[in-house]
Amino acid sequence: MALFYDDDQSMLADSATQFMAEEGSIKKQLRHWRDRDCPDGFGHDLWKQFGEMGFTGILVSEEDGGLGMGNVEAGIVLEQIGRNLTPSPFLTSSVLAATAIGKGSNDLRGRYLPGLISGEHVFAVAIDEGAKHRPERIKTKAEKSGNGFKLNGQKDFVIHGASADMMIVAARTSGSDDDDDGITLFAVPKDASGLSQDAVRLVDSSVATHAKFDNVELDGDAVIGEVDGGRDVLNAMLHAGRVGAAAESVGVSAGSMDMTVDYLKQRKQFGKLIGEFQALQHRAAHLYSDVEIARAAVIKAQQLLDAEAESAELMVSVAKAKAGTTSNLSVREGVQMHGGIGMTDEYDIGLYMKRDRALSEFLGDANYHTERVAQLSGY
Amino acid sequence: MSDLDQFRQETRDWLEANCPPEMRQPVRDEGDVYWGGRRAKFKSDAQKSWFEACAAKGYTVPAWPKEYGGAGLDGPQSKVLRQEMSRIGARPPLSSFGIWMLGPALLKFGTEEQKIHYLNEIAQGKIRWCQGYSEPGSGSDLVSMQTFGEDKGDHWVVNGQKIWTSYADEADWIFCLVRTDKANKYQGITFMLFDMESKGVSTKPILLISGNSPFCETFFDDVEVPKDQFVGEVNRGWDVAKYLLGHEREMISGADSGDRTSAIGAAMLRHTGELDTMLRADLAKFDVEALAYGAMGEKFLDEMKAGKGHPAQPNMMKYAGTELNKRRHELMMAAGGSRSLEWDSEETGGGKPSRGWLRTKANSIEGGTSEVMLNVVAKRILDLPGA
Numbered sequence: 001m002a003l004f005y006d007d008d009q010s011m012l013a014d015s016a017t018q019f020m021a022e023e024g025s026i027k028k029q030l031r032h033w034r035d036r037d038c039p040d041g042f043g044h045d046l047w048k049q050f051g052e053m054g055f056t057g058i059l060v061s062e063e064d065g066g067l068g069m070g071n072v073e074a075g076i077v078l079e080q081i082g083r084n085l086t087p088s089p090f091l092t093s094s095v096l097a098a099t100a101i102g103k104g105s106n107d108l109r110g111r112y113l114p115g116l117i118s119g120e121h122v123f124a125v126a127i128d129e130g131a132k133h134r135p136e137r138i139k140t141k142a143e144k145s146g147n148g149f150k151l152n153g154q155k156d157f158v159i160h161g162a163s164a165d166m167m168i169v170a171a172r173t174s175g176s177d178d179d180d181d182g183i184t185l186f187a188v189p190k191d192a193s194g195l196s197q198d199a200v201r202l203v204d205s206s207v208a209t210h211a212k213f214d215n216v217e218l219d220g221d222a223v224i225g226e227v228d229g230g231r232d233v234l235n236a237m238l239h240a241g242r243v244g245a246a247a248e249s250v251g252v253s254a255g256s257m258d259m260t261v262d263y264l265k266q267r268k269q270f271g272k273l274i275g276e277f278q279a280l281q282h283r284a285a286h287l288y289s290d291v292e293i294a295r296a297a298v299i300k301a302q303q304l305l306d307a308e309a310e311s312a313e314l315m316v317s318v319a320k321a322k323a324g325t326t327s328n329l330s331v332r333e334g335v336q337m338h339g340g341i342g343m344t345d346e347y348d349i350g351l352y353m354k355r356d357r358a359l360s361e362f363l364g365d366a367n368y369h370t371e372r373v374a375q376l377s378g379y
Numbered sequence: 380m381s382d383l384d385q386f387r388q389e390t391r392d393w394l395e396a397n398c399p400p401e402m403r404q405p406v407r408d409e410g411d412v413y414w415g416g417r418r419a420k421f422k423s424d425a426q427k428s429w430f431e432a433c434a435a436k437g438y439t440v441p442a443w444p445k446e447y448g449g450a451g452l453d454g455p456q457s458k459v460l461r462q463e464m465s466r467i468g469a470r471p472p473l474s475s476f477g478i479w480m481l482g483p484a485l486l487k488f489g490t491e492e493q494k495i496h497y498l499n500e501i502a503q504g505k506i507r508w509c510q511g512y513s514e515p516g517s518g519s520d521l522v523s524m525q526t527f528g529e530d531k532g533d534h535w536v537v538n539g540q541k542i543w544t545s546y547a548d549e550a551d552w553i554f555c556l557v558r559t560d561k562a563n564k565y566q567g568i569t570f571m572l573f574d575m576e577s578k579g580v581s582t583k584p585i586l587l588i589s590g591n592s593p594f595c596e597t598f599f600d601d602v603e604v605p606k607d608q609f610v611g612e613v614n615r616g617w618d619v620a621k622y623l624l625g626h627e628r629e630m631i632s633g634a635d636s637g638d639r640t641s642a643i644g645a646a647m648l649r650h651t652g653e654l655d656t657m658l659r660a661d662l663a664k665f666d667v668e669a670l671a672y673g674a675m676g677e678k679f680l681d682e683m684k685a686g687k688g689h690p691a692q693p694n695m696m697k698y699a700g701t702e703l704n705k706r707r708h709e710l711m712m713a714a715g716g717s718r719s720l721e722w723d724s725e726e727t728g729g730g731k732p733s734r735g736w737l738r739t740k741a742n743s744i745e746g747g748t749s750e751v752m753l754n755v756v757a758k759r760i761l762d763l764p765g766a
Contacts (some may be wrong), residue, residue: 003678276765281757297671374663379649
């Protein structure tokens, strides 16, 4: 497969680009909800429009009413989300949760997927148990209780947790904290008794929660996949989420870079456009090169993941690490090259910097994924 | 079975029958590379038979038309051949500036007679070419060149000096930029071809920090060049040169070869037995960059074949690829420790690690410096203002 979009993918890219630039723009969405201190951090109307556009069901199979497309297509939408800093539950619901639920029972798929596809419902995932992403270790416990389970523990960095109708929780049903086996994924409804959440506004004005599970009672049919055998589903979900986050990071990089390059062509100092200075030209050109390389790594990882290739896991980590360091470079250069105005809230470049920080942290930062590349490569 | 599947099967069978096991080993040093030319000698029977089989089949230049010595393969077929050759680790049958640089320029700018004559010679490895671009005062600012060809009616008389002419002392012919109109900077250069045995041509190797001398100074002292030995139009050689530089940058960027971009962490561990934690972290960061760049190379080739992509993209590839390769060799030196410092020991094959490391420092200078590549990206892709 060639490493660029085919005709159908290009059409999707066109409509996602137009939709996100118009409906998902920084002014209409991010600033709008931020300035109202919205407890969700995103607009439900926009999420329904995502449904009307068909974006919500990209990763849902056709049998389940979705479009049955792949990670390349989800990434097309995510890149535009990143470029416009569009706040939405797309990554958590349509990528992470959809991938996990797609591997669940008929009952679970029937219960949750229609609401996802219509944009009525929002899902969250609860994986991290500390300030850093470390899904190799799961402490949250689910003990057998009658026909179901009792969930106890705590999760952090649950994005959209407070707005979600259901959250997917990775818990331990057997073994010790660092075991690969003994993990089970659960679909926990919002109103489950014993579930409490502290919502916290993050630097990018999204909202995440610390979720507490205090004897949360779950039916047996809340299990996604196999009891004790949830690691595979968790990994599938994480791979899709990571490559998706990487695609969004490429969008953040490109959006921030374009803004900066435009500014270099307008701003005059010392009687010249600052874009005439070679020192800045070289930094801009280096940034361009980095963004192109990150973009290539991401599409390669998406294609390998869609083809279920053995090397997909390695390339997903390459993509997440590379996209993270690149978007970090892009926003730092962006603010610096904008000078004083880059420090103002009025100007958008700083919003890119905030989003980059949150997105890079989500599902493992560049260090985490670089470490994985070393391990997966055998050293 | 699709046509392409069938082609793959035929290619496999052909390679099995024609590529000797010895030619499936990685290239160890310069002696393993066959450059062709009048004075060429094969290192082994296997090298000879592999070259001859490829030349007969058109596989020294598979994508060139058959009438010019190629195999006339289309894009997908070329990719299949490349994949199948890399699957068995087959060595390139012929290395040649004729194939990489002059050939593409002739295909675009040459007359039919030139194509038939020169391209077939290149494909058959008969003539070894070198490139005369840079001059002592004209490196990155190539267009400032001074070598002058004076019009003498039926021939030019060329005087001047070139520098960094790779393997000029072993080449048979040179393709060369010569100023033919002093009044016109860009439109006063002619792209000439001539025999290195012409009277008045002399070469002198330049010893480099690596202890090798692949480059030469080349002197032209009243060299007579017949008036029909030019490519493109007289005084419009800059067009040819620019086109050719694009190809050269692609080649130096290593977009098509695995060895500049492959992951090294695991290889270094095998080699040294253990890695200290700081080095391991550096290697892992490098591997992320290298694997990402590898994807970029693949994307770039796919886009080029499909006619997509920006024409200045090779400049970006050249910049990123050569900087990466330099970093790779820095890490290899660090991983090798004191052993990689040995300049003449048997174990290091006569100082291969350090000589290789020093050689890479030229990557971001030759074929246009990294700074020039960034200038091009800034101006032609990002459209930033200024001269």
